[in-house]
Amino acid sequence: MKLLLVIVSACLACSSAAAAQDLMIRNARIFTGEDRAVIENGAVLVRDGIIKQVGAEVIPPEGVTSLDAGGALLTYGFMNGATQLGLVEMGSSGAATDTGMDKGHLGAAFDISYAINPNSTLIPLARADGLTMAAIVPGQSDQPPFTGMPALLQLDGSGDSTARRKVAVSVTIGGASAEESGGSRAAQWMQLRRALNEAAEEKEERPGREAQESCAAYGHQALRQVLAREIPLVIATRRESDIRNAVRLAGDYELRLILVGADEAWRAATEIAGRDVGVVLNPLINLPESFDSIGARNQAVHLLAKAGVSVAFMRSGIHASYNAGLGIREAAGTAVAYGMPWDEALRALTVYPARMWGVGDTHGLIAPGYSADLVLWEGDPLEPSSRAKHVWIAGDEMELTTRQDLLTERYAEQNGLQSNQ
Amino acid sequence: MSETGGFRMVMSRSVCLAFVLLLSGCDEVASGSDPLETGHTDPFPSTYMPPEGPDLFIKGAKIFDGAGNLYEKASILVRDGRIEALGTDLETPEDVELVDAAGKYVTPGIIDPHTHLGNAGPPFYEEKIDVWDVNETSGPYNQQLHAETAIRTQDPTFSRFREAGVTTAQVLPGSANLFGGQGVVIRTLDAVSVQEIKFPSAAPSLKMACGENPKYTYGEKDRFPTSRMGIVSGQRHVFRKAAQAMKSGEVAPHLKPIVDLLRGELRLHVHCYTSDDMAILLAMSQEFDFQITAFHHAAEAYKIADRLAAADVCAVVWADWWGFKMEIFDAVRANAAILEDAGACVALHSDSGITGQRLPIEASKAMAAGRRAGIDISPQEAIKWITSSPARMLGIDDQTGALEPGKRADLVIWSGDPFSIYTLSERVYIDGALVYDRAAGETYHTSDLELGQPALETVQ
Numbered sequence: 001m002k003l004l005l006v007i008v009s010a011c012l013a014c015s016s017a018a019a020a021q022d023l024m025i026r027n028a029r030i031f032t033g034e035d036r037a038v039i040e041n042g043a044v045l046v047r048d049g050i051i052k053q054v055g056a057e058v059i060p061p062e063g064v065t066s067l068d069a070g071g072a073l074l075t076y077g078f079m080n081g082a083t084q085l086g087l088v089e090m091g092s093s094g095a096a097t098d099t100g101m102d103k104g105h106l107g108a109a110f111d112i113s114y115a116i117n118p119n120s121t122l123i124p125l126a127r128a129d130g131l132t133m134a135a136i137v138p139g140q141s142d143q144p145p146f147t148g149m150p151a152l153l154q155l156d157g158s159g160d161s162t163a164r165r166k167v168a169v170s171v172t173i174g175g176a177s178a179e180e181s182g183g184s185r186a187a188q189w190m191q192l193r194r195a196l197n198e199a200a201e202e203k204e205e206r207p208g209r210e211a212q213e214s215c216a217a218y219g220h221q222a223l224r225q226v227l228a229r230e231i232p233l234v235i236a237t238r239r240e241s242d243i244r245n246a247v248r249l250a251g252d253y254e255l256r257l258i259l260v261g262a263d264e265a266w267r268a269a270t271e272i273a274g275r276d277v278g279v280v281l282n283p284l285i286n287l288p289e290s291f292d293s294i295g296a297r298n299q300a301v302h303l304l305a306k307a308g309v310s311v312a313f314m315r316s317g318i319h320a321s322y323n324a325g326l327g328i329r330e331a332a333g334t335a336v337a338y339g340m341p342w343d344e345a346l347r348a349l350t351v352y353p354a355r356m357w358g359v360g361d362t363h364g365l366i367a368p369g370y371s372a373d374l375v376l377w378e379g380d381p382l383e384p385s386s387r388a389k390h391v392w393i394a395g396d397e398m399e400l401t402t403r404q405d406l407l408t409e410r411y412a413e414q415n416g417l418q419s420n421q
Numbered sequence: 422m423s424e425t426g427g428f429r430m431v432m433s434r435s436v437c438l439a440f441v442l443l444l445s446g447c448d449e450v451a452s453g454s455d456p457l458e459t460g461h462t463d464p465f466p467s468t469y470m471p472p473e474g475p476d477l478f479i480k481g482a483k484i485f486d487g488a489g490n491l492y493e494k495a496s497i498l499v500r501d502g503r504i505e506a507l508g509t510d511l512e513t514p515e516d517v518e519l520v521d522a523a524g525k526y527v528t529p530g531i532i533d534p535h536t537h538l539g540n541a542g543p544p545f546y547e548e549k550i551d552v553w554d555v556n557e558t559s560g561p562y563n564q565q566l567h568a569e570t571a572i573r574t575q576d577p578t579f580s581r582f583r584e585a586g587v588t589t590a591q592v593l594p595g596s597a598n599l600f601g602g603q604g605v606v607i608r609t610l611d612a613v614s615v616q617e618i619k620f621p622s623a624a625p626s627l628k629m630a631c632g633e634n635p636k637y638t639y640g641e642k643d644r645f646p647t648s649r650m651g652i653v654s655g656q657r658h659v660f661r662k663a664a665q666a667m668k669s670g671e672v673a674p675h676l677k678p679i680v681d682l683l684r685g686e687l688r689l690h691v692h693c694y695t696s697d698d699m700a701i702l703l704a705m706s707q708e709f710d711f712q713i714t715a716f717h718h719a720a721e722a723y724k725i726a727d728r729l730a731a732a733d734v735c736a737v738v739w740a741d742w743w744g745f746k747m748e749i750f751d752a753v754r755a756n757a758a759i760l761e762d763a764g765a766c767v768a769l770h771s772d773s774g775i776t777g778q779r780l781p782i783e784a785s786k787a788m789a790a791g792r793r794a795g796i797d798i799s800p801q802e803a804i805k806w807i808t809s810s811p812a813r814m815l816g817i818d819d820q821t822g823a824l825e826p827g828k829r830a831d832l833v834i835w836s837g838d839p840f841s842i843y844t845l846s847e848r849v850y851i852d853g854a855l856v857y858d859r860a861a862g863e864t865y866h867t868s869d870l871e872l873g874q875p876a877l878e879t880v881q
Contacts (some may be wrong), residue, residue: 091745092633120743240876267880286865287577287774289546295876314578317775322744330782333842338429367423383842384782385789404743404753408794412759 022047023070023395024060028069028376033076033365035353044074045160046372049395054366067390076350077132077155077373077393078328078381079357081280081312082236082260082340085126085134085163086116088152094137100139101145105312107217108169108195110148112138118153118161122321126243127155128400129325130381130388132373133163133220135357137170137234137260142182143188145188146173146195149222150234152357158395167358168258169222170234173242189245196253199223225393232256232278239292240264240301247271256358261316263289263296269307276309283335285316301331302339305348326384333382345382436787452476461678461686465569467619471829472610472852475518476500478511479834480521487529487808492799497527499830502853507824510584520848522834528804529824530588530831530851533777534737534811535690535717535770538579538592538607539615543774544870555595557602558638561646561655564678566602568594569619574612577868578774583609584857584865585778586833586846589620591815593717594626596692597638599646599655601628603678604690606815608851612866624816626714627682629656630692631702632748632836653701660709688714688816690737694748696724703732715814717770720752726763735766739776740783740790757806758791758798768811780807785840800840829853 023046029041032054043058044051058067089096098115102265126134132155138148147170152161169311173188181188199220225231233255235246241264250257257277259265264396265279272279283301288294305311313335314320315327332345340348354364362371372395379386429587484492498506498514508630513519530685535754541553554571557563565656572592581719582590587609594602607615646655663679666672671681681687685742693699693716701848706713715735716722720737720743722729729736738760753759760767769784771777781804789802821831837844849857857863866877 060469071789089744090750092637092747173727262875263462267876284775284779286581286778287546288544288870294544294871294874297877317773318742318745323741326741326786330842337845370612383785385785385840387789388795407751408723408753408755408759408790411726411797412755412762412794414724 014316015132021062021395021397022064023372023392024066025069025074025106025374025376026060026066028060028074029071030054030072030366031296031343031346032367033347034089034367036207040392041071042074044366044372044374046374046392046395047280049372051368051370051372053368072389073367073377073381075130075346075375075377076364076370077375077391078130078325078349079312079353079364080126080131080134080324080328081353082137082314083134084136084139084321086118086121086136087138088321089117089120101142104142105216106148107141107143107216108146108148108222109139110146111139111160111166112136112148112165113151113165116151116153116162118157118159119149122324123153123155123161124157124399125402125404126323126325127157127391127398128402129323129356130329130375130377130391131155131325132375132391132393133278133296133354133363135167135353137236139170140180143219145173145178145192146219147236154393155398156396157398164359166231168232168234169226170236170260172236172372173246174237174239175290185242186385189249193249194225195219196227199210199228203414222341224253227253229254229256232258232356233260235259237292238263238290238296240267240294244265244271247275247277248357250275250277254320257297263293263300265309266297266300266303267295269304269309272304273308278352279304279312280312280353280356282314282316283331283338288404292346298302298334301335301348305340305344308311310352310356311348312356313348329381330384333384335353336382342382427465440762444726447687453876456659461625461681463625465567465616467621469501469608469619469621471852472615472854472856473502474852475848476514476516477793477830477831477850477853478513478517479520479522479527479820480513482525482527482834484527484824485529485801485804485839486803486825488773488825489801489805494523497824497830497832499853501852502830504824504826504828504830506826515558520834524796525847526835526837526839526844527824528586528781528809528833528835528839529822530813530833530849531586531780531807532811533582533587533590533771533780533807534768534814535772536582536592536596536611536777537772538582538774539574539576539593540568540592542573542576542578553595556597556638558592558597558642561599561635561639562659562675562833563594563598563602563660566594566849567605568592568602568628569607569615572605572607572615574615574618577866578777579609580865580867581774581778583849584846584859584863585780586835586839586849587777587780588831588833588849588856589812589815589817589821590777591626591690591811593626593690596628598630598632599635599652600623600659600679601630601692603627604689608749610856616701617632620817620820622817622820624688625681625686626688626850627678628690628692629720632692632694633720633746634692646852650696653705657705657708660705660711664709682711683709685712688814690715690717692717694718694720695751696721698748699725700728703728703734703759706732707866715736715766715768718749720749720756720771722765723753723756723759724751726765727759729760730763730765735768735810736760737768737811737814738787740769740786754786754790755796756789758794758796760816761791761798761802762796765813766810767806768814769806770811780849781844782842787844788840804839837839
């Protein structure tokens, strides 16, 4: 197929192993993520994988490769606010799905980063859809309501793509998960508070000898980081009462908080706004999928953002990981259809999740000093029919051909298709 | 008065051709002295009464007619719930309600050929599958069951689909069984029992399944079948019995639906993902001489696009679902476009309460993937994947699915290009009656479940 060959050949320079090339992208419509939303006919200069200059007046230094963007939109690489990319490969194989644990003694300290497979075929597809970073949230640990410690995955295709390990402590609370905590969500909240209290009271000590004690101590170490605001507490929960419990808890312990899949959070938007609370949400959910999400509605993300809450996008079900890139673009477009301003939706794909997850100083903005994770778009990225023409991570241009492209090419040819040849 | 009058069979040409091999001609289906020739029975007949509305003149819209055409600044005249005329030079009549659709788009009402509206609905998505009413799992042969007997018409998904422009949908039993039961075609209207919304004159349908789902369902119970080999041998066994029964004239009730299928009186919809499984089913259809109407989910249909085209078997596919089990690991986004290009019949489906609200976006993604693979599908062709193409496979293409004179006025006025993520439905009509009006502030929270729910109240 002609087009696919073009894709491959356009990226002969791509190599995940090569050192970042210096690069200048000019004649682009740049969405920086900062307040001044778009720079027309702008240029970005990248050196050593870092953005050096951004603006309408950038003079290309000698010897730097220059790319004419032809007026196309350049954004920061998108970030999925909560996914299991790299943990799931093929759903009906237990061995190819590694999202959490149910036996052992790890609890809050369960570090999911070891389970991430950078060679997962889900990753190149998400990258070709414009995703450069993802927050990887574990599904469960052996000590509910704790699910473990999320990680950040950089989609650069290198053998070790985990950008940051142990970036938060995550818990799941609600009707569906309460069974694992003795049958009540009340017990889940009590267990969480007790663990935070114990961690706060326990002195900094070397872990004890017995495995269980030692791991409990590791769990307490993780929670002390949460109490010290070094990392956020992530609470996956849907019902308004649980969302209010979470906000109250964050206030009581002065925590940084990320709410994941918080369908009814819009009902507490004013209470959430003005605190250090981010909300990661799927605006496609407008059905009462359980009695915990009677209030789910398409406008939820917009209502939260309008109230001043920092929001990011996720998808659930099949699209949570299998379409981790296209899925959140469709989510953002849907949020715009239901009232969210376009530039706010783009920030919720870039700078807001980066700040929420603790990498806002280095990722999320097209500004000097930030990692050169950039996407040049053919069309509007919030339209699912658009595509990424070029993707760079830390200044390296990424290969965009996917396993699906190769399957398409193989069988389209076998079927004797001659279109556009 | 119900609209049905009596059961009417609408067969596609290919079903008819398969049938010709058995008897002398299609017209003989409902006649003759053979006790078997009584036609397929319908124990739960439609009592559908079309909603009523004034005659309409929708003016000045861009119109995708669902039959492959795009009209600019065109108008549609609706009288007595039917489309009377469509064109760019129609005179505005005086005795009808005028709807100014300048700058808007109009499409036929969307048709979803694979849903579980009412039989696997919210608020139980987080519950075990046993809470749903989609599969009988006491044994793998359930051809005598009817999906409509499990439909909860107050499923909140109905109102979401209606708002999203879906006016007609097929509800099927699940995929746990070799023969899962019979499907039903319904309107997305509020009701308190299913017969009120049952589409009159839709072809009766039977669901079969291949591959992983039956295998795992019974494998978990350590009962037959636990493998693909078991599945196929079980299916052939039933077809052999049905063929013998048809020959002898003594048909046990549980074999009647299979005999009806062999006689071309049922449409067969097969849950089947891989090219291997589909090819085996195609061989089975030749061995026992029945027509497969469509393979559903058909993730690998693109690998056998030419064979599907030759056998006149439709592929019902998703735009971008993949990976969640082995049999969908090879799904590609260009599936629909490759099939279309090979001349096969294609429709998109949801199998999901969320995806079913987004079928034009699914079509948009599938069209874009085709373009990337070098296959240009125009929007006026792509809209057929969610309108006239599913109408044809459900046997209702003489009634709906395209904006053509004489057909039911099932149509949607969109705020903009229906293939854009920013577009929302503005007005939805079923049988010419306005059933959703965004400008009137209508929401999708109309189910009984959602009445008096504090969690839905506006926050000041």
